[in-house]
């Protein structure tokens with residue numbers, strides 16, 4: 001399995017495995033590299049970068065920033081970011097505070113419906129950002145729901161009883177944050193976002209690529225976004241969006257990754 005998995009989550013956000021475990025697993029399965037792209041945090045990057053030193057493995061410092069446009073969730077991947085950028089840290093800290101406020105609101109709503117979740121248990125599920133995925137996992141664990149999808153449809157999704165509007169960042173701001181931190185902004189899973197109309201505008205804002213290959217994309221999506229990326233002359237990437245069990249099922253050729261990291265055309 002060659003190539004670089006350009007979309008991997010660790011326990012710093014809502015992944016199940018930590019960076020060290022994932023790096024070892026990736027190396028064992030013959031991957032040439034991997035991008036750690038946690039939701040709105042770079043906490044896993046410094047230890048991961050230190051860990052791969054001296055190993056023949058390309059660790060791409062990355063992030064996946066959540067933003068919203070017309071009620072559509074748009075995730076912006078930032079590749080090759082400087083994880084020590086103080087501007088980046090400031091912005092992420094602000095987001096984190098807003099997320100914590102949201103989490104408290106969700107838990108309060110759940111309580112109104114007699115769903116009691118232990119905050120300590122919740123905090124123990126992720127080292128950094130606690131999000132809806134953690135709440136959902138705990139609700140299944142504690143027997144409130146049978147599946148994650150049930151949690152989202154009945155409780156945490158837009159139509160759910162404990163839905164709380166999430167703190168919104170505009171895609172423009174997300175792209176700018178990535179660029180300010182020295183990275184290349186790539187739109188994650190455009191097939192899920194369903195915001196094609198907005199892509200030309202984002203390219204104007206500095207969007208540097210589309211994640212054309214993602215587990216939730218069908219062949220049609222892949223062909224469609226490949227064409228779009230070619231039309232705008234931006235990068236085409238792919239990754240597994242691994243939160244636990246699908247590391248390396250989708251990869252990007254290492255040449256493309258190197259070009260992105262040098263921010264030049266392929």
Ligand SMILES: [Zn+2]
Nearest residue numbers: 064075188189
């Ligand atoms: Zn995403």
Ligand SMILES: [Zn+2]
Nearest residue numbers: 007009064241
């Ligand atoms: Zn993701």
